[in-house]
Amino acid sequence: MTSVVRSLAAALVLGGVLASGGEPPREAPKVKMPAEETRKVKVPIYNPASGDLEWVLLAAKVVPSPGNPRVLLGTDVQIIGYRKGRTQTATARKGSVDTETRAAMLEGDVVLDLQDEQPTRVQADNLTWDKRNGTAWTKGPVRITRSDAAITGLGLRLWVTSVEGEGGKAERTGQLVIERQVRTELLSGANTSLLQATASETKEPLLVTCDGSLTLSRSELLATFRERVRATQGAQTLTCDVLAVKARPVPGEKGKTALESAQATGNVRLDDTRTVATAESAEWQREEGSMKLLGRPAEIRWDNGNRITAGLIHRMGDGAETVCSATPDYPRDVYLLAYTVDRGAHGREARLPYQLGAEHVADWPAFCATLARQGAAAAPSPAKRLWELLPEGTRGILRGAAQGNVLGDRRKAEAVAALNEMLKKPGFYREADFKGVPLPPEAAELLKLDPKAMDEAQARKLNRLLLEAAFPGQIAKAQEPKPQAREEKPK
Numbered sequence: 001m002t003s004v005v006r007s008l009a010a011a012l013v014l015g016g017v018l019a020s021g022g023e024p025p026r027e028a029p030k031v032k033m034p035a036e037e038t039r040k041v042k043v044p045i046y047n048p049a050s051g052d053l054e055w056v057l058l059a060a061k062v063v064p065s066p067g068n069p070r071v072l073l074g075t076d077v078q079i080i081g082y083r084k085g086r087t088q089t090a091t092a093r094k095g096s097v098d099t100e101t102r103a104a105m106l107e108g109d110v111v112l113d114l115q116d117e118q119p120t121r122v123q124a125d126n127l128t129w130d131k132r133n134g135t136a137w138t139k140g141p142v143r144i145t146r147s148d149a150a151i152t153g154l155g156l157r158l159w160v161t162s163v164e165g166e167g168g169k170a171e172r173t174g175q176l177v178i179e180r181q182v183r184t185e186l187l188s189g190a191n192t193s194l195l196q197a198t199a200s201e202t203k204e205p206l207l208v209t210c211d212g213s214l215t216l217s218r219s220e221l222l223a224t225f226r227e228r229v230r231a232t233q234g235a236q237t238l239t240c241d242v243l244a245v246k247a248r249p250v251p252g253e254k255g256k257t258a259l260e261s262a263q264a265t266g267n268v269r270l271d272d273t274r275t276v277a278t279a280e281s282a283e284w285q286r287e288e289g290s291m292k293l294l295g296r297p298a299e300i301r302w303d304n305g306n307r308i309t310a311g312l313i314h315r316m317g318d319g320a321e322t323v324c325s326a327t328p329d330y331p332r333d334v335y336l337l338a339y340t341v342d343r344g345a346h347g348r349e350a351r352l353p354y355q356l357g358a359e360h361v362a363d364w365p366a367f368c369a370t371l372a373r374q375g376a377a378a379a380p381s382p383a384k385r386l387w388e389l390l391p392e393g394t395r396g397i398l399r400g401a402a403q404g405n406v407l408g409d410r411r412k413a414e415a416v417a418a419l420n421e422m423l424k425k426p427g428f429y430r431e432a433d434f435k436g437v438p439l440p441p442e443a444a445e446l447l448k449l450d451p452k453a454m455d456e457a458q459a460r461k462l463n464r465l466l467l468e469a470a471f472p473g474q475i476a477k478a479q480e481p482k483p484q485a486r487e488e489k490p491k
Helices: 002-018 364-376 382-389 392-402 409-423 441-446 456-470
Strands: 038-046 053-064 071-083 086-098 104-115 119-130 135-145 149-159 163-165 168-170 175-186 206-210 214-217 222-233 236-249 257-271 275-285 290-302 307-316 321-325 335-337
Touching (some): 257 290, 364 382, 364 392, 382 456, 409 456, 441 456
Antiparallel strands (some): 038 053, 053 071, 086 104, 104 119, 135 149, 149 175, 163 168, 175 206, 175 214, 214 222, 222 236, 236 257, 257 275, 290 307, 307 321, 307 335
């Protein structure tokens, strides 16, 4: 969701194309109107204070409007704007400008190529610049694309100057509104998970749609979606009436932002296929890695039949700690329905030889930190190799734990399941990754076998031994399976 804020904020640099970048405009000189037409027109505009070139208007042909002599009409129009050392370009098949009011319109295949912290393209059928109100707008379809996101909708309005309000001037510079039928897709690897209590990263694309408007304030880094909002990410879904997402600048990284919080209100429902939560409002805080549900009542249902109902349900970390209480709107007692199950059949006795258990990881925070740090490094290592083989969902769990999130039993079980899935397949070992890692003799002997001829039991044993050698002191040594007693046949 942070990329929504980043992506839409970049579109606001359109002000650098259509306006003078915040400097007071020079009094426009009288325009010499062509008697019939002028071809290959080039009009440079300079900043009156600094003398710097601000933008250049190019057109294949310019003619006066038959119905209004102060309006110029152009074809194959191109506007090149210069803003803080960056070039912004707008092109269209046709364009017009009122030489008195300086209002302008671009029509036909309008494309704005903007350079912010990364290239951004805005496409529309037409775009009108209203200098008096400081806005650029269109009623038609609009599309905003970047390398990490794509946003579409109907109707666009953005403010590039302050406007008059009831209390005087109202600062709306940097606000953008897409009026309806908004679809925002954050592409793979570009976003932070919004739908989990943890602050873990994920490569699954996040899609947010709404029937109403998307409003973005660049100054506040706040994006608000309205009317039948739906956010999906993998198997996770959030629906609500209004979704407000707040970002913050990343210290020391110019132009970058990080998700700070998200608040959903009205008919809130979160579904991750294992749990379904309903509430009147839900608030997610990145720093806490928590989800707070309020309702009359708020409720969470688990797929095993467990259920909890309260005025306030506050889940922290990955849900390992949940605080519930009554509220003035729902003063009733907390209701909890919990089933207990016999775990004996799924305990250690049922494990296959050399299979990993959650208790075999001596220090989960240290293990997760090692994996996340070395997994992101360029140098080969056993941790980097393991990181490459783990699914993205598991990497997100481990990355969140490395950032300080509480890792509950459920998340540990999910991580262990993914590790065991990897352990039963040959291919974990690569010589470059294990260079300098002392291997036990049993592992060295197993490495002499042809990986294609290795069965699952041999692969599991080899990979477990490699895991123990790569993470000494963090992964407990597996106990040798006891040989089964030979059954003697009666004589």
